[in-house]
Amino acid sequence: MSEYLRRFDELGSGDVGLAGGKAANLGELTRAGLPVPPGFVLTTPAYDRFVEATGIGPEILELSRPGGDYDRASERIRALFTGREIPAEIAAQAVAAYRELGEPPVAVRSSATAEDLKDASFAGQQDTYLNVRGSDALLTAVRDCWASLWTARALAYRERRHIAPDEVSLAVVVQEMVPFEPDTAAGVMFTANPANGRRDQIAVSAAWGLGEAVVSGAVSTDDLVIESGRVRERNTADKQVMTVTTERGTEEVPVDDRRRREPVLDDRDALRLAALGARIAGHYGAPQDIEWVRSHGELLIVQSRPVTALPEPVGEVPTTWPEPYPKGYYFRASIVEQMPDPLSPLFADMIDGSVTRSLGALMNRAFGRAVMREGDIRFPTINGYAFYYYRRAAMWRMLLRSPAAMPKILFRRNDDFGVSGWRGQAHPRYVEALRAWAGRPVGQLSDRELLDGAGQLLDAGTTYYTAVQSVIPQAALSEMYFQAFYNRLVRRKGDPPAVEFLVGYDSQPIRAEKSLYDLAKWVGAQPGLADQLNSSERPPELDPEVWREWRERFDRHLAEFGHVAYNLDFAAPVPADEPGTLLDALRFHLGGQGGDPHERQRRSADRREAHTRAVRSRLGPVRRALFDRLLRRAQDTGPAREDALADISLAWPAIRRMLLELGRRHAGSGILPAAEDVFWLRHRELASHEKVPAEVIAERRMTWRGQRRANPPQMLPEIGWMKRALARAMPAGDQSQTGDVITGVGASAGEVTAPARVLGGPEEFGQMRPGEVLVARMTTPAWTSLFAMASAVVTDVGGPLSHSSIVAREYGIPAVLGTGVATQRLASGQRIHVDGDAGKVTPAD
Template sequence: MGDPCVVLPLADVGREDIRLAGGKGANLGELLRAGFPVPDGFVVTTAAFDDSSAGSGSGGSGSGGSGSVRPVSDALAGVVAAAYASLGGGPVAVRSSATAEDLPTASFAGQQDTYLGVVGTDAVVDAVARCWASLFTERAVAYRAAAERAGRDAPGHLSMAVVVQLLVEAEVAGVLFTAHPVTGRRDESVITAAWGLGESVVGGTVEPDEFVVGADRIRVTMGSKQSMTVATDGGVTQRPTPDDRRRARTLTDDQARALASLGARIAAHFGSPQDIEWVLAGGEFQIVQARPITALPEPSGPVPTTWPVPRPGSLYFRASIVEHLPDPLSPLFADMAATAVPAGLQGLVAELSPRTATLDVEFPTIHGYAFYDYSRRAWNQMWSFTPAGLAHLSRSGFVHDRWRDRELPRFRRTVAAWDAKEAAALASVELLTGAQELVDATCLYYTTVQSIIPVAAMAEIAWTTLHSRVLARPHGPDAAAFLVGFDSEPIRAEKSLFDLAAWCREHSELASSLTTPALQIGDAAPEGVAAEVWAEFRRQWDAHLAAHGHLLFNLDLMNPVPADDPEPVLVGLRYALEGQSGDPHARQRAQAVLRERITAELMGCLDPVLRRLARRSLALAQRWAPIREDALAALGLAWPTARRLLRELGGRLVGAGALASAEDVYWLTRAEAEGLASDLDRGAPVAPHSEIVEARQVAWRGQRRATPPQYLPQGGGLRWLESMMPARESGDGPVLSGTTGSGGTVTGRARVVAGPEDFAAFAPGEILVAAITTPAYTPLFARAAGVVTDIGGVLSHGSIVAREYGIPAVLGTGAATRRIATGDEITVDGVGARVVLDEAEATPATADAAGRVAAALATAVALGAVGALSASVWRRRH
């Protein structure tokens, strides 16, 4: 062991020495060299570990390996003893410092061992050996494997250094985040502090004080501090905290500011926000660990807690088109929709009831969230209009023919007219005009969807009620089993992608390339793929996107659709290539065969009169569910073109210095966009808006963490509306209540999907938890064990497709995405319309299954347009 690099003074290593000193050692040495207060110490480098593990046969690369390395050699023990003696021979902290920890992409915090209060040469040498062995514990191996699967790559060669430092007998210790780890705000530091050594804070065995240090104030949350970690002879132990210290603050305001200032200097030195372990002794702070904060969210503003209404006296609802807008709106789309949504609703009312006066309806945002705003007069008008609207909707063929023969073709013509224009040749103001016209056309078309919803609702309510109360047999199929196996746009898109995958599998080199996660589909063929094969693949791929690339994830125009960001479609193609999504053709055929068999069995048991009634009711329900899906899927037809126009405008504003990114155009108000577009056309200078955009994005992130109420003002005699809303008001108990979407019960691991960016991480057998599920989410249903949403009812996309796949679904829970985290084990009870978050505290559902299904159907129609009102009247009459 003659290598002079096996043990080095801590001050001799720096941030560039990770492979020699490990992440922890490199960072501490860097701080010590830079003059920051760090306890003195030395590093037993990776050279010693590698030499020892080579002799023992333990692997040192990758994430595998098991067992332990051989004991410390006599030669190394002598070097460690000399280094320990140079520190004075007192109590020290011996800390593992692997080459795969404290990295910018992965902290690997707590996966290897640390020993505090170690005294004596033999004890120090033994602690070094135990730190080496901790690299291969089952816990550490599993953590590294999970990190590699998540793409947080560690160095190819895995090794271990050990840091030995003088132990500071701290009066107070804890952790400092130089940026807020929850909100991501870089202008706030968060300090946790407890009495004694920091092990109790890091290990989570004590409730510490918390200090949030901002530029102008400190927010303090006192912890119980019931225990503390103290040094003993040769180690540390937990002891009860004296009563008078449990209630006492661990840091003064001045001390908290001083520590935050020290952390800010450390973050500036490393060039990124830091997660710092600190101790306070003798009135001075010292740093015992520093690493980058991993997975730090983008900065976000405060979370709204009050919901003031813009017009006192009005009634506000989050329903109907708002079901497709689960997040706060982008400023540009909010302004565009503010005129387009009321205009579309007014157009429908004027057609169905010409005598109805102009409706006083607005579409504002509150804390960014969209609401329908009905004046009291407009609310009364809608109720008086209901009979006339119902009469029109009840006319034979009116709703379907109006959609198929008039409104959908008109919508397509508007889209085609703007799609034919070359964006680069249009004036900037024309680009904005085109986008507004397409938003207007979309919102007008949505009123057609609103007219289809009540007809589909009536048909399914009638069939389900008839079946559950008259036709159902003991242990027989439920009403939904008679409604599956039919084509609709989401199913056709799924089959199209499956067929493309089947063709790709005929060309092994192509299939292999497409399953490579890093692949981006471009004009050039990947290495090893023949040019003619790639050209044919691109033809079929482009045809699929042309036919189905308009399916929406979220109606807000700022959200990409597959036509302009096809990565989620590529994820779905990989599912099919890897055989993880099943054969939709075979599934549909099997469902159709089963449906026809149970239908024949049911009808054969009925008398002629009841049979005629049942056949008619079932035929209507079977006809309208796919029509509703087709009508809804067309809602995004204008979005690829509208986004292309706005992308052109955004690019021009980037070139002129007004914006940092073309996508930032959505964060402008319409007035700002119009002014900037006019300046561009006139050749005038444009004002920079990047700081305004960034501030709005920060505020939006905070707003997104809120759960908006379904109606306002809350209380005030409107509680009777709750059963008609597309989401429930969520409490904080162990069970979330919602609406039955699809029957059955499943327990499994939750996966919260915020949008298409999360598709690739979704694993087979997980439970899909999302704010909404639109037709573009269909590829996930083939892998999901169940579905839970914040918003939606029994006639929403999630319900219909979940029934097609035969998986339980509970929709409209109100706050599933806020209450459930990825990895949580939850139970989805589709019949009971509930999601169990904590089995230990939950009580069994007691509602009658058929009654719950019928009730769920009766609440499925979105409030906010004539469709809901018409369906409500129909229910009362029948």
């Protein structure tokens, strides 16, 4: 066994330092009995000996320092290799091993020590030489391969991965070329589907000829997906060119017309290949990215590496929307606006009964007990998405009684309806329900008490929301009445729009931003603290008193604002649980971006008061009195609506603590894989302590990810006349609109052209960059920290009085809401023009 050369069968996966990742994998496959063309490897000591013998090492390190001009550095380094002699003992061993193979045409490939690893493939960073013939050509190809360790792309790639130049070395694989025959085909196989992360699907690309052009993307390929022993998907391409061998090297030639649209792999060969892939993945215990070739009907493996950056598995995207209950109408509105994603199984089970009870109680009070009957109202899910369900007969009964019921909801006193009822009764009652449970340590509660407590707090939250539902129309009507009066009877040319009289007021989202801004100012004044915000324990070098005060200040912020949910599904953490997004916002303010919210609010308030004085001064007594009354009402209800919405999830931190405690107990007893999996149980499973296998939890998560890619209809069945009649009342716009222009509701004036940033939830908040257009399905008060960064806001769901609209006005940025399709049609990085006056979004390029 030589220091400088090893045959494949002398290598294994533990030999990366000696043979590089590619060669170590080929050795591992050979020793496992898999069909690998024979070959050998010149080891990393051979490369090191060449560098030492030629004396070029110091120059290489000097030229390859990070941050330089990599194109120029690569050119100069590779010139150092040109014409240099390979040490005689290495050359002799390489030629002898080549002759043992029978001196066939060979492929000469790099095998770097930082290559084909679990967390980084480094694919394509060094060079490959195909169809090398003869001893002299072999030695030249080896030396050129060594030089390719220093290509510009390899230098840049390693810098991005923080791998220093003196940490890498290179081995060289010499492998017998598969003979080119009429049936020769090659391609790539992923033993987990890279498109959707599914570990139970194998994805194959195949083309005629040799595989190098497939790997580089130079030729079209047939694409297949194999699942459960059958070809599940097949796309046969028009394969116009293929790579073939020549006397010296390779070239691309046209594919014969007869074979261009002929499948490269029939089902039999596809399944044979998939079986090989499954065997290789099983051997390594991880998904593999495999290069394969077929010749004379034999399937051979020429490379295997771990699949890197594989996404979480995604289930099928729903295309049909089956209605679970007959003779009814389904709507995604009201509280559903706070649930943009499919629901977790536990939340779906618990919220169904909770909303049904609270909404039924509201309807009985508004319409009378004789109107509503058992089963008239439900809150089911379809493909995971929540819908209100109303039995048709019940809906018509309610419509007939609505003229008498609406005044009760909007103007009734001494109840929890409207702004006064919310302030005086609904909110205090919710706080009291939370207080009754919040003081009881979860560790001292029984399993039944924990589950009952979570249910009772959820009921308190949905009951509270029924009161908030009466605040929303009050706020809407108050603003509409003021705008109508102002626009028709007061406004003159040159006067500001009506919304200028409604900005500059405090609401919980604005108070939260000011609190975070003030905290950032304090942090910035403490030496060394800004760099330690993610630390859970005090760094030794930091003043203990500064650390204690930091924790107290941040905990106070979380105690007041940390309950505000990004999404009402309690499976999603609130900021109090995972404050990372708040720390990102804190760092944003520390960087001096976003401006002072106190000053912004003061300027808005000053403009508002100046406009108000100017208008009042020219009005007569009657119009002035009406102006004052309507304006006061609109100014009171708008911020109240934001405060009311922000506190819907007031009990969510306590609910999550209770359920996670149950999850910990179940995980500890082996009933559940992990505590966080509790949200993926059905309610009956949790209540009965039923054991749920890890694969069932994984299947539910996978199904949820597929459902999340769907765009749920706003109403079912989609009846044309009803869809048109309710279009203005529904929170999302036309989901069938096509063309370049996306139309929604112009909810905050102004025009901006900037890159889009499409965000699915708080886990993606860190992707937002200052000046981008925030694009989301919807926003809740917990999203407000992003408005300081955004140049505009575009949503699928929302209207002129939604959270997005009100906060966008406070920030003075354009908003187009309720588009229905923005997150489906726009992509992050795409430059778009947002016209908040016209309610339109168009591509800018």
